[in-house]
């Protein structure tokens with residue numbers, strides 16, 4: 001049976017009282033006390049020494065793969081794939097990559113886990129290949145897509161197609177009902193032209209009142225969700241939404257102009273037709289176990305050694321804010337300002353706004369009688385010297401005014417702190433001999449490279465995994481033009497790591 005635990009988004013959020021250290025980064029910034037930032041750093045000549053040593057340790061494991069390219073490790077290859085490309089989730093990896101990894105490392109009936117499931121690329125690739133799967137995802141957007149995907153496999157295709165034929169060209173404004181208008185949050189207000197706003201409300205009212213079949217309704221819901229960017233004045237741009245200059249929004253000083261803003265009826269007809277055409281090509285398989293929530297909460301509750309393969313891609317340590325980028329979709333799903341803020345704080349720390357989850361994790365492990373496990377994980381985190389080096393250097397950069405946000409060092413620290421818990425739990429739930437395959441990018445701030453691949457691999461090694469391979473793409477990520485100008489053109493590795501649980 002599908003276990004679809006749709007909880008209220010957010011979960012427990014905590015404002016931690018942190019020791020205030022006198023930080024050069026914007027006066028006093030709160031840090032949690034694990035790293036002793038005031039410890040003298042090695043002399044300037046050896047300032048890369050810990051990272052260089054770490055590189056040497058794993059150098060033999062790093063290989064460029066002739067098979068990997070940007071299309072495979074990104075959403076691009078999914079664009080036209082039935083089911084996988086319905087909602088443009090740029091952060092996804094591709095179904096062909098997932099299928100390849102799953103076939104390589106598992107057999108039918110095995111269990112595949114993705115703790116950062118997104119729109120379910122791993123989960124549905126596993127399902128097609130007859131593998132059981134567990135997907136954990138916090139953002140309700142991803143959960144809605146996965147739910148709809150299950151409905152696509154269950155719906156009667158002929159009924160669905162008849163239905164969409166009957167409503168093609170409908171004037172949705174005629175169905176307008178104020179009760180179904182979008183309840184905008186601060187960052188989405190004014191995102192649609194007024195006629196589109198009314199058409200959305202009409203479509204939502206129609207779906208709620210007139211579409212009885214739950215599978216058809218879910219697919220209609222997905223169609224509405226997946227066209228929001230194309231009918232709005234906005235474009236997703238990583239850290240935030242970019243606004244078209246035509247938007248009637250105070251303080252929009254944007255010079256950006258989208259090519260075309262689609263009318264609602266045109267976009268919805270197109271999307272429903274696409275889903276209808278794809279229905280024959282989405283096949284089922286073992287029911288996935290889908291959990292909506294933070295993997296920091298869910299993973300500790302999974303059984304030990306019950307998973308044959310973990311295939312995942314966590315948020316990158318790149319300040320990318322899913323709650324801003326997907327703000328329109330979150331509003332469509334009914335989230336308010338408070339919900340979105342709570343969600344932002346529950347996400348794995350990868351934005352400068354995230355508060356530390358240190359106390360929250362400590363308390364959760366203590367409540368489960370696992371203080372010793374918690375202490376061990378924290379020990380692994382604290383002993384990662386290359387991370388200590390990079391954090392101290394970032395702090396220096398902040399002191400010199402070279403960081404464009406004072407909270408970057410704190411964000412990087414929190415990212416690795418939380419990822420250390422994730423890696424530890426993934427190691428625990430993997431069966432001996434099972435693989436953990438992770439897609440992730442290295443990052444750089446103010447010229448300082450953060451070797452995410454090496455730091456996470458070193459955590460993995462200390463937490464019971466063997467680092468088999470760090471595959472890199474033939475061409476890594478470049479750099480922002482600003483950074484390239486300032487710091488030269490050294491490429492950042494874009495990687496797929498393969499770790500194996502010791503037998």
Ligand SMILES: C[S@@+](CC[C@H](N)C(=O)[O-])C[C@H]1O[C@@H](n2cnc3c(N)ncnc32)[C@H](O)[C@@H]1O
Nearest residue numbers: 092093116118119121138139294295315347348
């Ligand atoms: C790089 S994306 C993964 C995309 C996925 N591989 C796919 O193909 O759709 C990272 C995902 O992690 C989710 N996420 C962030 N923090 C999370 C947390 N604490 N627990 C579970 N999921 C989280 C984000 O919402 C995002 O969907």
